[in-house]
Amino acid sequence: DADVTQTPRNRITKTGKRIMLECSQTKGHDRMYWYRQDPGLGLRLIYYSFDVKDINKGEISDGYSVSRQAQAKFSLSLESAIPNQTALYFCATSETTGRETQYFGPGTRLLVL
Amino acid sequence: KNQVEQSPQSLIILEGKNCTLQCNYTVSPFSNLRWYKQDTGRGPVSLTIMTFSENTKSNGRYTATLDADTKQSSLHITASQLSDSASYICVVSPSNNLFFGTGTRLTVIP
Numbered sequence: 001d002a003d004v005t006q007t008p009r010n011r012i013t014k015t016g017k018r019i020m021l022e023c024s025q026t027k028g029h030d031r032m033y034w035y036r037q038d039p040g041l042g043l044r045l046i047y048y049s050f051d052v053k054d055i056n057k058g059e060i061s062d063g064y065s066v067s068r069q070a071q072a073k074f075s076l077s078l079e080s081a082i083p084n085q086t087a088l089y090f091c092a093t094s095e096t097t098g099r100e101t102q103y104f105g106p107g108t109r110l111l112v113l
Numbered sequence: 114k115n116q117v118e119q120s121p122q123s124l125i126i127l128e129g130k131n132c133t134l135q136c137n138y139t140v141s142p143f144s145n146l147r148w149y150k151q152d153t154g155r156g157p158v159s160l161t162i163m164t165f166s167e168n169t170k171s172n173g174r175y176t177a178t179l180d181a182d183t184k185q186s187s188l189h190i191t192a193s194q195l196s197d198s199a200s201y202i203c204v205v206s207p208s209n210n211l212f213f214g215t216g217t218r219l220t221v222i223p
Contacts, residue, residue, distance in 0.1 A: 004156070042117065042202070042213030043157070090156050101147075102211075104156030 003027045004105035006091050012111045013081050021076045021108050023091030031094045032074040033102065034058075034066060036087040043090065049074055081112045115140040117205050117214035125220045130193055134217045136186040136203030147204040148177050148188050151216070157202055160188070193221045 004025045013019050023032065034046040035058075045058030047066040055066060063085060067075045078085055091105040117138045126132050138146070145164045149157035161170040161177040163186070169178045174191045190197055200216040 040215060042215045044213070045211065092156070101159040101162065102157075104158070106156055107154070 004091060004093055004103050006089075006105040006108050008108060009106065010109045012113065014113050015082055017081050019078045019081055019110070021089055021091075021110070023074045023076070023105055025072050025074075025091075025093045025103075025105075027093055027103060028071070029093040029095050029103075030071065032068065033092040033094075034064075034074065034076045035090045035092065036060070036085075037090060037107075038087050046076065046089075078110075078112075081110075083112045086110060086112045115205075115207070115212050117203055117212050119201075119203050119214040119217050121217060122215070123218040123220070125222060126193055128193060128195055128221050128223050131189065131191050132193060132219065134188045134190075134201050134203075134219070136188070136205075136214055138184050138186075138203070138205045138212070138214075140184075140205040140207055140212050142207050143181060143184075144206045144208050146177075146179055146186050147206070148175070148186075149202040149204060151200045151202055153199070160201075190219075193219075195221050195223065197221050 007022045030051045033048040035043040037043050044060050049055050049068045065077045089108045092102045094100045094102045120135045147162045148160040151157040160175050163170050163179045165181050176189045179186045198221045200218050202216045203214040205212050
């Protein structure tokens with residue numbers, strides 16, 4: 001979806017390096033999320049933010065940190081990347097998490113060597 | 114434990130045929146259930162959202178059903194097309210959280 005963009009789309013990095021994944025949205029949504037997807041596993045929530053001043057840990061937040069720089073921007077950082085963080089990462093937005101739909105970005109494929 | 118299980122894991126059907134994908138969940142309390150379609154290399158896209166009181170919801174050739182008593186949902190695809198080849202993910206929400214199934218990989222062949 002062009003309304004939710006992620007950069008970079010693909011990234012290869014080495015163990016121990018710091019890396020940042022960025023997400024931008026033009027939908028005007030307050031809520032933003034970071035997920036990772038691994039083969040054979042469902043999407044798992046890393047962090048979520050209900051507004052600029054609200055950051056919450058998800059199911060698997062260890063080893064990750066986030067920054068909500070503005071309503072439209074939500075970044076995910078790996079302070080010291082490790083190989084088991086190799087995965088497909090998705091950013092998503094929604095107006096609320098009740099009945100509202102989540103809109104996903106195209107994903108960032110990360111390989112940690 | 115809150116879980117969402119989907120079956121089958123993968124499915125191959127001929128173009129034009131119908132198919133049904135299954136989702137069983139143990140998530141409680143229940144708020145809503147969603148079906149997403151995820152094309153290879155892309156983010157999931159919402160197909161349907163159903164609340165407790167809704168038994169069926171259609172979106173074109175996609176029809177989702179929900180039985181909240183047995184905690185089961187199905188996604189029926191009618192007259193399949195090659196573009197239906199994708200993973201279909203069932204997502205159950207208790208409130209401000211989402212539990213994702215691992216998906217069913219559907220391949221439609223000519």
